[in-house]
Amino acid sequence: MPVNRPGQIRTAVDKWYAAHARVLPWRIGPAERAAGQKPDPYLVWLSEIMLQQTTVPHAAPYFERFRARWPTVHDLAAAGWDEVSEAWAGLGYYSRARNLHACAKQVAARDRFPQDRDGLLALPGVGPYTAAAIAAIAFDQPVAPVDGNIERVVSRLFAIGSDGSEGGWRVDKKAIAAQAQALFDGAGSSVHPGDLAQGLMDLGASICTPRKPACAACPLHRLCAAYEAGEAERFPVKPAKADRPARYGSAFVLLRGPNVMLLRRPQEGLLGGMLMPPTGAWLDAPLDDPLEGAPGRHHWEPVGEVRHVFTHFSLRLAVWRTQAGPAMRTPAGGVWLAQSAALAALPTVGRKAVRLALP
Numbered sequence: 336m337p338v339n340r341p342g343q344i345r346t347a348v349d350k351w352y353a354a355h356a357r358v359l360p361w362r363i364g365p366a367e368r369a370a371g372q373k374p375d376p377y378l379v380w381l382s383e384i385m386l387q388q389t390t391v392p393h394a395a396p397y398f399e400r401f402r403a404r405w406p407t408v409h410d411l412a413a414a415g416w417d418e419v420s421e422a423w424a425g426l427g428y429y430s431r432a433r434n435l436h437a438c439a440k441q442v443a444a445r446d447r448f449p450q451d452r453d454g455l456l457a458l459p460g461v462g463p464y465t466a467a468a469i470a471a472i473a474f475d476q477p478v479a480p481v482d483g484n485i486e487r488v489v490s491r492l493f494a495i496g497s498d499g500s501e502g503g504w505r506v507d508k509k510a511i512a513a514q515a516q517a518l519f520d521g522a523g524s525s526v527h528p529g530d531l532a533q534g535l536m537d538l539g540a541s542i543c544t545p546r547k548p549a550c551a552a553c554p555l556h557r558l559c560a561a562y563e564a565g566e567a568e569r570f571p572v573k574p575a576k577a578d579r580p581a582r583y584g585s586a587f588v589l590l591r592g593p594n595v596m597l598l599r600r601p602q603e604g605l606l607g608g609m610l611m612p613p614t615g616a617w618l619d620a621p622l623d624d625p626l627e628g629a630p631g632r633h634h635w636e637p638v639g640e641v642r643h644v645f646t647h648f649s650l651r652l653a654v655w656r657t658q659a660g661p662a663m664r665t666p667a668g669g670v671w672l673a674q675s676a677a678l679a680a681l682p683t684v685g686r687k688a689v690r691l692a693l694p
């Protein structure tokens with residue numbers, strides 16, 4: 336391997352990024368940066384937290400809504416949890432919304448984001464990847480944020496891949512992270528670490544894709560070991576994924592005229608702190624009694640099933656509905672919301688269930 340290869344890679348990525356950077360709502364692009372604009376750490380942080388769990392097209396409208404409603408970290412810190420959780424509904428992983436809110440409060444109290452990786456790592460909800468991404472993108476620190484895109488590009492550039500076992504992949508990940516960091520270590524003053532990070536991410540998203548990478552259009556193809564060996568798609572060599580286990584449950588949608596009854600879930604646990612229609616337990620096998628856990632004595636009408644995939648399991652939720660009479664007592668903690676407000680406030684799985692139950 337030529338000794339100046341990392342330098343050549345940095346220069347090629349930088350040049351390509353200057354011409355091909357994706358336009359993203361949270362990004363200060365190369366032209367804006369050249370005109371003297373700097374990234375806003377609050378917006379970088381907000382986007383990175385949202386992107387931990389979803390794709391760019393899904394996150395973008397949420398990001399725009401958060402930015403419009405809470406333009407600064409102080410605004411977000413001052414917001415109530417109910418508002419934040421409802422604005423987050425549909426982004427999943429509600430523990431992250433709670434961490435987001437807690438982090439905003441901490442940062443607002445100290446009046447600014449920490450600028451280095453270790454300081455960022457101490458914030459709620461900020462793990463090693465997110466800390467590195469904020470440090471590199473918002474503060475131009477030479478630290479490598481190794482997301483899935485950078486992991487793939489670097490594993491191919493240096494042909495890092497072993498036997499496809501769990502143990503082999505753990506070793507590969509360390510080697511990929513070390514090579515990625517070596518690219519940033521040598522950046523010096525010639526290339527902005529933030530541009531290098533975003534350039535590698537964009538390259539992975541648009542050229543060095545998981546399947547059929549467009550190597551002929553890649554600015555790195557003369558420097559890429561996997562391409563040279565004619566086996567770009569073989570890298571990274573990951574272990575086969577275990578099947579997600581299935582869980583089964585029921586959701587009970589109480590309707591009263593145009594309103595829907597929702598309950599706020601306990602703060603701890605899955606969908607913690609979010610509004611949901613009442614549900615029974617979620618079990619590993621189909622339920623013996625699908626009406627177990629139904630609130631009140633009503634005539635429950637089955638309306639079908641919704642499926643939802645969480646990180647560690649997939650859920651099959653039988654949906655039941657009933658029309659509540661005026662004399663019906665609202666279950667403890669229940670709130671009646673108009674259908675549109677209920678749909679806006681619900682996380683995706685709850686929205687699927689309520690949509691199915693609406694007449």
Ligand code: SF4
Pocket residue numbers: 488491492542543544548549550551553554555556557559560561562567
């Ligand atoms: S040459 Fe192909 S495999 Fe190598 S970095 Fe470029 S797109 Fe990826």
